[in-house]
Amino acid sequence: MAWSLPVALFFMTIAGLLILFTLLAIRFPETPRLGVLRIETTRGDRLFISLLGSGFICLIWLFFFGGPLWWALAICLGYAAAVFRWV
CATH class of the missing domain: 1.20.5 (Single alpha-helices involved in coiled-coils or other helix-helix interfaces)
Incomplete structure (x- = not known):
């Protein structure tokens, strides 16, 4: 690296x-919250899920589009907002 x-x-x-x-x-x-995944999650759990998912979104973006990741970053921010709202 x-x-x-x-x-x-x-x-x-x-x-x-x-x-x-x-x-x-x-x-x-x-206190843990029960979301759409039907598992109890805390803020830290939702942060981990959003970071892990964002990593996969960026990898998929690079595979299909390559180049700059600005649009992938926008998708990741939307994904993280959705995770913190509904998971």
């Missing part, structure tokens, strides 16, 4: 999300 600015930003974003979700869990404790 080439350590470049985009790679550093990616890992800093993931670290920031983990810190943010830890602080949210401390400040606003939550």
Whole structure:
């Protein structure tokens, strides 16, 4: 892996999300929620599902379209919003 600015930003974003979700869990404790998948999920579970799904969306985008991932990023953000809303 080439350590470049985009790679550093990616890992800093993931670290920031983990810190943010830890602080949210401390400040606003939550109970697991039952969504459309019929499994109990917490904020952290939904974050993991959205990150994993976004990785697959980007891989599929690269396979079919290649090139820049800006449209894939838009799809990933929509997917993450849907996961946090309904899962």
